[in-house]
Amino acid sequence: MSGFIAVHSGAGNIVDETKYQRVIKEACIVATDILKNGGSAMDACEAAIIRLENCGNTNAGFGSNLCWDGHVQCDASIMNGSNLHFGACTNVSTVKNPIQLARILCEGQERMLSMERIPPMVMAGVGAENFAEEMGCAMIDASAMISSKAKFTYNHYKSKVGDAAKVTSTKIENSSDPSETVETSDVSPLDTVGAVCVDSTGNSAAGCSSGGLILKVPGRVGQAATYGAGCWATDTDDLSVATCTTGNGEYLMKTFLAKEICTDLFTSDCAVTSLHKTFKAKFLESPFLPADQCLYGGALSLIYYPKNNCGEVLWSHTTKSFCVGYMSTQQKTPKFVYSPLPTYSLPGKSSVVNGHNFHLRV
Numbered sequence: 001m002s003g004f005i006a007v008h009s010g011a012g013n014i015v016d017e018t019k020y021q022r023v024i025k026e027a028c029i030v031a032t033d034i035l036k037n038g039g040s041a042m043d044a045c046e047a048a049i050i051r052l053e054n055c056g057n058t059n060a061g062f063g064s065n066l067c068w069d070g071h072v073q074c075d076a077s078i079m080n081g082s083n084l085h086f087g088a089c090t091n092v093s094t095v096k097n098p099i100q101l102a103r104i105l106c107e108g109q110e111r112m113l114s115m116e117r118i119p120p121m122v123m124a125g126v127g128a129e130n131f132a133e134e135m136g137c138a139m140i141d142a143s144a145m146i147s148s149k150a151k152f153t154y155n156h157y158k159s160k161v162g163d164a165a166k167v168t169s170t171k172i173e174n175s176s177d178p179s180e181t182v183e184t185s186d187v188s189p190l191d192t193v194g195a196v197c198v199d200s201t202g203n204s205a206a207g208c209s210s211g212g213l214i215l216k217v218p219g220r221v222g223q224a225a226t227y228g229a230g231c232w233a234t235d236t237d238d239l240s241v242a243t244c245t246t247g248n249g250e251y252l253m254k255t256f257l258a259k260e261i262c263t264d265l266f267t268s269d270c271a272v273t274s275l276h277k278t279f280k281a282k283f284l285e286s287p288f289l290p291a292d293q294c295l296y297g298g299a300l301s302l303i304y305y306p307k308n309n310c311g312e313v314l315w316s317h318t319t320k321s322f323c324v325g326y327m328s329t330q331q332k333t334p335k336f337v338y339s340p341l342p343t344y345s346l347p348g349k350s351s352v353v354n355g356h357n358f359h360l361r362v
Helices: 018-036 041-054 098-110 125-134 148-168 249-255 257-266 271-284
Strands: 003-012 074-080 085-092 122-124 193-199 204-210 231-235 240-247 297-305 310-317 321-328 335-340 352-359
Touching (some): 003 018, 003 041, 003 297, 003 310, 018 041, 018 193, 018 335, 041 098, 085 098, 122 125, 193 240, 193 297, 204 297, 240 257, 249 257, 257 271, 257 297, 271 297, 271 352, 310 321, 321 352, 335 352
Parallel strands (some): 085 122
Antiparallel strands (some): 003 321, 074 085, 074 204, 204 231, 231 240, 321 335
16 A cells, blocks of 8 residues: 655744654654555544654644643644545643544544534533543643653743843733733744645545644634644545644634645646745735734645646745655655755745655555
């Protein structure tokens, strides 16, 4: 059986790629093993993200960024390109692998509940956690989701907020919201994780998982749990397209960036040109976003032509760097790519697009 997987550990501005290289490759290997054994794109996508959630260095699952109150709240979503079903969870603290719950909710879209009730597509907080436990998801104590890296980062930036407040502002003394005195770009590595995949039948899947911004306001929902913003996948007889995003969640949500990327790829003859245009017109120059702000975002995309058994994986970002990996079932080892923004480009103001062609054995 054949297939292709691509994963990312987030688009960031201060990224040590050595922290991600090993786990990205491991995620690719886990996924391709599933594909070789006849697993679906959904199976492989979920497994790859679980590996990324468990590593402790990424901002997803164990090791997620801490909220302003020192707790972890995770988001995740997944979409099945073959039937367009979507599932997501948000503000979960005791689900070990949020992507697992998102997958269950996605699969649940196929059938109505008793009394003809529509099944939930997105679940949040305690209700989502109770449902996850009922469905057999791996559960964990909320404190066990906090890594030593996350603690250090939290203490470091919380102290920076305090120092800044003493010198430049007194607003924070009577507010639980740090957003008035701290720039998002200064405190977040933006290392949300994601994966895109296509299997031997030509079906695609896309997923993402995130702990959100460092020092985020508790209860905040990010793009990783938002329909059309965090991930998107669509299949036809002639073309399969999937994408997952990372970056400033609010900006990705306002622009529906994942869906916009896939829609544009469907109508373009050149995937690289399409991504450039999408990031420029629908993100960097979007009327929904502030013109005077740095707009940080990234996307990992896949386009596949079933009739020709070939495709292209692409990565794009406006941040200083982006770490991605990819592997087909024909490759012996996964490929890791550290993608920097050109030195002449301004982070948050311009984008870069790169990619790689692949073929699948019939």
